[in-house]
Amino acid sequence: xxxxxxAGNWSVDAYLRGCASRTVLEALANxxxxxxxxxxRHGPLRFGVLRRKLDGITQKSLTxxxxxxxxxxxxxxxxxxxxxxxxxxxxxxxxxxxxxxxxGVKRWSEEHVDEILTAREAYDLRAQEEPRPVPVx
Amino acid sequence: xxxxxxAGNWSVDAYLRGCASRTVLEALANxxxxxxxxxxRHGPLRFGVLRRKLDGITQKSLTxxxxxxxxxxxxxxxxxxxxxxxxxxxxxxxxxxxxxxxxGVKRWSEEHVDEILTAREAYDLRAQEEPRPVPVx
DNA sequence: CGGTATCCGCTGCGATACTG
DNA sequence: CAGTATCGCAGCGGATACCG
Numbered sequence: 001x002x003x004x005x006x007a008g009n010w011s012v013d014a015y016l017r018g019c020a021s022r023t024v025l026e027a028l029a030n031x032x033x034x035x036x037x038x039x040x041r042h043g044p045l046r047f048g049v050l051r052r053k054l055d056g057i058t059q060k061s062l063t064x065x066x067x068x069x070x071x072x073x074x075x076x077x078x079x080x081x082x083x084x085x086x087x088x089x090x091x092x093x094x095x096x097x098x099x100x101x102x103x104g105v106k107r108w109s110e111e112h113v114d115e116i117l118t119a120r121e122a123y124d125l126r127a128q129e130e131p132r133p134v135p136v137x
Numbered sequence: 138x139x140x141x142x143x144a145g146n147w148s149v150d151a152y153l154r155g156c157a158s159r160t161v162l163e164a165l166a167n168x169x170x171x172x173x174x175x176x177x178r179h180g181p182l183r184f185g186v187l188r189r190k191l192d193g194i195t196q197k198s199l200t201x202x203x204x205x206x207x208x209x210x211x212x213x214x215x216x217x218x219x220x221x222x223x224x225x226x227x228x229x230x231x232x233x234x235x236x237x238x239x240x241g242v243k244r245w246s247e248e249h250v251d252e253i254l255t256a257r258e259a260y261d262l263r264a265q266e267e268p269r270p271v272p273v274x
Numbered sequence: 275c276g277g278t279a280t281c282c283g284c285t286g287c288g289a290t291a292c293t294g
Numbered sequence: 295c296a297g298t299a300t301c302g303c304a305g306c307g308g309a310t311a312c313c314g
Contacts, residue, residue, distance in 0.1 A: 119210025
């Protein structure tokens with residue numbers, strides 16, 4: 001018997017509410033997590049470098065997100081006992097195994113931003129004029 | 138001059154706060170969006186089917202998420218004027234172009250759930266015993 | 275069936291201040 | 295430099311009720 005999901009006989013399936021893989025999906029499906037994994041693809045980076053690279057992130061969000069990723073075994077945190085202090089974050093093997101996917105999501109966003117913006121404008125324009133189609137004839 | 142980001146001369150880069158591709162990334166980096174795109178990979182599905190498939194989603198969240206995806210041109214909503222009403226959602230070409238990525242994220246979550254759970258246990262155990270390493274010798 | 279409308283509790287997140 | 299601690303508000307998501 002397994003404990004990844006809470007009901008008796010089942011399969012690992014993120015569609016299921018109780019399945020632990022759902023929590024993994026939730027951890028990945030986060031803009032900061034996605035950008036952090038992508039940012040760390042080419043090697044370790046310091047906290048301050050990450051903060052500047054992820055434009056707009058607060059120190060608190062960065063710390064929190066990195067902590068969750070460290071707990072999940074996605075990143076490795078290394079403290080160098082120097083003055084001033086120096087902390088580096090790098091992807092673990094596990095983290096590297098998902099980095100391609102996260103890079104893909106980021107790149108897709110950048111490559112299709114024009115189509116999305118166009119779709120949004122068209123939708124908003126239609127929403128002004130026509131009322132939204134409602135079920136029932 | 139372009140309008141995808143708000144500063145003058147720049148590149149499309151989701152790392153930048155003002156860049157429109159950041160909003161696209163935010164739209165994708167959402168557990169329900171990810172699962173919905175994956176669920177619709179093999180063809181149109183009705184609202185009620187989706188609600189049952191995405192275990193734990195509320196009607197409100199499902200409606201909201203689908204609306205955003207429709208606005209972004211990821212899904213197409215079709216109303217059949219029958220009684221009882223019937224509304225189907227399907228991926229657009231744009232949506233299909235990102236479906237592989239979303240399937241990958243879902244599958245990665247399922248395939249690595251064991252490693253993640255083990256990492257979490259180890260982390261939580263360490264957190265009880267050792268105090269967290271702090272910067273500065 | 276597939277919504278919309280409303281209320282509402284919780285927490286996620288930003289802002290700020292402080293520390294080893 | 296890389297955090298931690300605290301406060302306070304906005305917004306999200308759940309619960310419920312109603313509708314075409």
